[in-house]
Amino acid sequence: MIARNIKHSVNSLLFVIAVMMLFVLFCSPDALAQRNRKKPAGVSASTKSLTVSSEANAIVWLDEVRRGVTNAEGKLALEKISAGRHTLHVRANGFKERTLAVAPTQRGQIEVRLTRTTDEAELTFQQAEGAREKARDDESKRAAAELYRRAIQLRPSFPAAHVGLARILLDLNDYKKALAEIDEARASRPVYPEASAVEGRIYRYAAFWDDAIASFRRAIREARGFQPEAHTGLALLLEEKGMNEEAVTEFRIALNQLSDSEPVVYQLLGAAYEKMEKYKEAVEAYEKYLQLAPEGNLAPAVRSVIDQLRRQAEEQSIQPD
Known part of the structure; x- marks a missing residue:
């Protein structure tokens, strides 16, 4: 069904690196999975x-x-x-x-008191989650996938395991099987914001952008607005379509919901502002990234451009309207 090569065109090296980092970020165990909430998307000042x-x-x-x-x-x-x-x-x-x-x-x-478990399906799922988080090559990723399959064999109705398997299959570029796992997850949990967000990521990496947008919006709708993985994925798609103002809005919603727990999204926001030639806002976003992740993988790249952006921001501030 999906055999198309991914063709992404980006305008800056920083953005390319950031997208790669975001992929790793969202592949951590259930990193940004969401449940239905009756809370508005914004964050209170209190x-x-x-x-x-x-x-x-x-x-x-x-x-x-x-x-x-x-x-x-x-x-x-x-x-x-x-x-x-x-x-x-x-x-x-x-x-x-x-x-x-x-x-x-x-x-x-x-x-939060936890009790020991002897549930083999649960224990295998935990092993799979840990293996996925540590996997850095295809061999280790395939090993994690086998652990998920074993957990599902032990407990066929296991939506979280199906979504975890979909994430690792996405990492292995097996989009067709990843989408099949999302369908399996929904079979026992029809309203599943995380599954919809992961589905959006699968479609995005397979270059089915309209389907990806629909899936991200479904995830946001299912989660009643609170779904930072979907907001971030939607922002990246909008940016790729040249809709930078809309992308910035989605990045900011995601940041509010993440409460500074994922600094890389500030880097993505800074890159979006940089494309819009809003240098002051770009500097502020990059500075926030460096404040939260001074030793982060993207920190050297950000430091390499931030001084130039500061000069450009200063020049903009003294130019007549």
Whole structure:
């Protein structure tokens, strides 16, 4: 069904590198998967902090946005949490995953007690997620795919495993099989924002842009607006179509929802502003990236252009209207 070569035309080396980094970013386990929410897409000016206390090296999601991993003492501080209700999800290898509601009034430390599990399907799925996150070559990616297939064999109705398998198949450029896994995930979970977002990414990398846009918009609709993976993917597509103003809007929505947990999106925003010759805004976005990820993979490239952009921004500010 899909055998077309990917043909992407971009106008800057930074943008190409950023897209590659974004691909890695969104391939981390359930990194940006979203559930239905009754929360508007924007973020309130009123924020709070929480400290999650659970098992050591546990992965923590807030509203299905991955926020980090607990330290050796099982602690992880979460900053810039908007007002209102939230959903906390915690996963640690060898334990049953747990999801719990966070009340609007809750602050300080929140205890998340996990119980050991002997569920072979769950344990295999956890192994697959860890293998996918660490995979750097095709051989290790195929090994991760086999772990997902084993988990699905043990539990045929396992939507998260189907989506995880779709992500690794996308990484292996097997678009047809990746789309088939999305269909399998939807068979047991028809409304699944993460699945729709991953479907959008598959279509985008296969160069079916209209289908990709439809899938990203479906993901946003299913998640009632809160789906940063879809907003980011949509922004990249709009930028590729030359719709830079619209792309900036989508990047900013994603950044609000991510609460600074993914600095690379600031780099993408800066690249979009750079294309629009809005140099002051580009500098601000790049500076924010460097503030959040001073040792990030894109930091050297950003530092190499930011001084020139500052000069261009200064020249723009003194030019007569």
